[in-house]
Amino acid sequence: MVTRNSKDLFDESTMSFGDHLEVLRIHLFKALIGLFVGVMLTLIFGDKLVAVIRSPIDDALRAQGITSQDDIAGFNLWDQARAWMTGEKIYDGKSMVTGKGVQALASFPKLQQVELAGTTAGSNDLEKLVKARKATGQPPIDIQANAVAVAGLEELSEFGIRCELKDHRVTLVAITGPEINDDHLGLLKPERLSDITTLDLRDTSITDDGLAHVVRLSQSLERLNLTGTDITDDGLKTITALKKLKTLLVSSPEVTDDGLRTIAGLKQLESLNLVGASITNAGLIHLAELKKLTELAISGEAITDAGLEKIVSGCRRLVRLELAGTRISDSGLATLKSLPSLESLNLNIDVSGGGQTGNEAFVSVSEQxxxxxxxxxxxxxxxxxxxxxxxxxxxxxxxxxxxxxxxxxxxxxxxxxxxxxxxxxxxxxxxx
Incomplete structure (x- = not known):
């Protein structure tokens, strides 16, 4: 309520020109302060705010199979809304053929070739198809399938996962790169990978806990690549359950002589690469327990002539030996002449390459x-x-x-x- 003595600042009859300028100055000052605060908050928290806003949107798009601009071209908002209201499933362009349908192909008498990329058929379905045709006297069928789909690992496709099939069964899986962690290993399905023999996990962010997923996959695993990971001695205790392991690559500096003692329990081991691990002369005595070892790669200044003598006396079947960045002297090298089967010797001082021993088993992955x-x-x-x-x-x-x-x-x-x-x-x- 305005009384006789009150003064309305916005009443032109009572405001002087100076009063108008003062009001304008106050509002302009407030606006500048607000702009400054907004700019500073954007500079400090802008990326985090955008990430918070984008996260649920990105999740929703991925749930609809939209991961790129190309996917948006086929995205129909009306179809999505109708599906939400009616519960009707939208066809996403993927094959609706399942393993059951693939097995039915056994009764096609003249079928010679089938392309199954994009179906949900697993290795067991393919094996049943082959056996059923053989049992009924049908001619062999040439099956072309997407190995990643057969392995049931389409969720890892964005990480460049590579798989190989042999006789319609997944025998090799390679998941590499720092984006891969223990949670991703949890997606590996034992029922789809019961015949896997080679697993490449190089340069990933997996930990000791993640190796539990590896062990439950298959006892038929023969080759395991853990170079570039942070596996420790405790993690190596987990993989001792892989009794058929023949090739092992571990480069973590967290692996010590205690870890080598654990590795000695893998009696079928033929190739061992420990370049980058923290092994000393004392730990090399455990190598004598690996009676089938033919390839060995080790590194470190803690390895001297005394350690080399333990290798020579304990690993009599060595065909290939790599000694990277060690303190082996001329006199130490002279002891190698007593190794009857030694064919290849590498004295490279650089340990950054991780050594070549055992890598041949994984080289063909990218090529094939x-x-x-x-x-x-x-x-x-x-x-x-x-x-x-x-x-x-x-x-x-x-x-x-x-x-x-x-x-x-x-x-x-x-x-x-x-x-x-x-x-x-x-x-x-x-x-x-």
């Missing part, structure tokens, strides 16, 4: 691996048209087009990627 990529058909057609306009006509635009899977071996993928780069990247490849 196949990659499942997703590409829009119109993009592929456009690339073909640009490469050979006379042979391939210009494609028409297709609305709401979804990417389709395309399986390429490593060499084909390299050529495909190079071609796309040369043509100003008309194709976006999403590795599955």
């Amino acid at each position: 691996a196949s990659l499942l990529v997703r590409v829009r058909p119109s993009q592929l057609a456009e690339a073909l048209h640009r490469a050979d306009p006379e042979r391939f006509s210009k494609p028409e635009e297709v609305p709401n087009e979804r990417p389709v899977p395309l399986q390429l071996i490593a060499d084909e993928f390299a050529v495909f990627r190079t071609t796309a780069d040369r043509m100003n990247k008309p194709i976006t490849l999403n590795v599955q």
